Amino acid sequence: MRLLFDQFMKKCEDGSWIHLPSYEDIATQRSQDFSTFIHAYFPTASEQINKEKLSQGRIFTRSFEDGLGFEYVMFYNDAEKRIVCVFQGGPHLQGMPGFFHGGAIATMIDATVGMNAIVSGGIVMTANLNINFKRPIPLCSIVLINSQLDKIEGRKLLVSCNVQSVDEKILYTEATSLFIKLNPEKEFHIKELVLNSAPPA
Numbered sequence: 001m002r003l004l005f006d007q008f009m010k011k012c013e014d015g016s017w018i019h020l021p022s023y024e025d026i027a028t029q030r031s032q033d034f035s036t037f038i039h040a041y042f043p044t045a046s047e048q049i050n051k052e053k054l055s056q057g058r059i060f061t062r063s064f065e066d067g068l069g070f071e072y073v074m075f076y077n078d079a080e081k082r083i084v085c086v087f088q089g090g091p092h093l094q095g096m097p098g099f100f101h102g103g104a105i106a107t108m109i110d111a112t113v114g115m116n117a118i119v120s121g122g123i124v125m126t127a128n129l130n131i132n133f134k135r136p137i138p139l140c141s142i143v144l145i146n147s148q149l150d151k152i153e154g155r156k157l158l159v160s161c162n163v164q165s166v167d168e169k170i171l172y173t174e175a176t177s178l179f180i181k182l183n184p185e186k187e188f189h190i191k192e193l194v195l196n197s198a199p200p201a
């Protein structure tokens with residue numbers, strides 16, 4: 001994992017790739033603005049949120065103890081509109097004995113294609129996610145999640161993705177997704193927020 005991280009950090013030196021901040025870091029920077037916007041977009045659903053529990057809310061992929069759940073880092077290439085996520089899931093993500101749970105893989109795919117859609121298009125939500133699980137992924141192995149923005153049609157963003165072994169010899173999973181942009185006018189605001197909070201290369 002460290003070797004791959006260093007290889008991608010090297011690619012960041014000329015600015016073609018950007019080491020993305022974790023979603024948690026982005027959300028906490030402008031959490032009040034973000035929360036107000038989302039609740040205003042979904043007023044009825046917002047009324048049903050248990051406000052006492054809201055303060056205990058944690059980003060799903062960052063809610064496990066270190067090393068047990070989702071360990072990952074994402075790199076973004078703006079010119080190519082793609083993200084590579086280096087992912088090493090921990091032992092608490094087990095499904096079939098010795099392999100990752102399909103829901104854990106789906107979560108990481110959603111997080112990666114979602115980040116690709118956010119940096120490419122603004123504030124979006126997943127409307128559709130189709131996944132083909134082609135090979136089981138051994139628990140605790142390191143994989144690459146390669147995500148690509150394919151098309152923007154008005155408020156719709158189509159993003160595809162695959163999950164491969166590090167040597168690219170095994171194709172584990174393929175996915176396509178549809179994201180819907182919630183607020184076209186804030187597109188540059190969120191992109192700048194993400195890119196400006198990127199850790200230094």
Ligand SMILES: CCCCCCCC(=O)SCCNC(=O)CCNC(=O)[C@H](O)C(C)(C)COP(=O)(O)OP(=O)(O)OC[C@H]1O[C@@H](n2cnc3c(N)ncnc32)[C@H](O)[C@@H]1OP(=O)(O)O
Nearest residue numbers: 023110111112114115118125126127128155156178180182
């Ligand atoms: C970095 C971390 C990233 C994390 C990423 C994680 C992201 C998530 O998981 S979000 C959580 C899961 N998603 C959700 O809960 C979303 C639930 N769905 C919704 O709230 C709404 O359906 C929402 C917001 C997606 C779209 O609603 P709304 O803004 O009213 O748009 P709406 O007018 O219905 O649709 C817009 C267009 O998209 C199309 N569309 C909407 N949903 C779909 C769909 N599932 N399939 C195909 N087309 C669709 C509509 O037909 C319409 O097309 P057109 O403009 O051509 O008529």
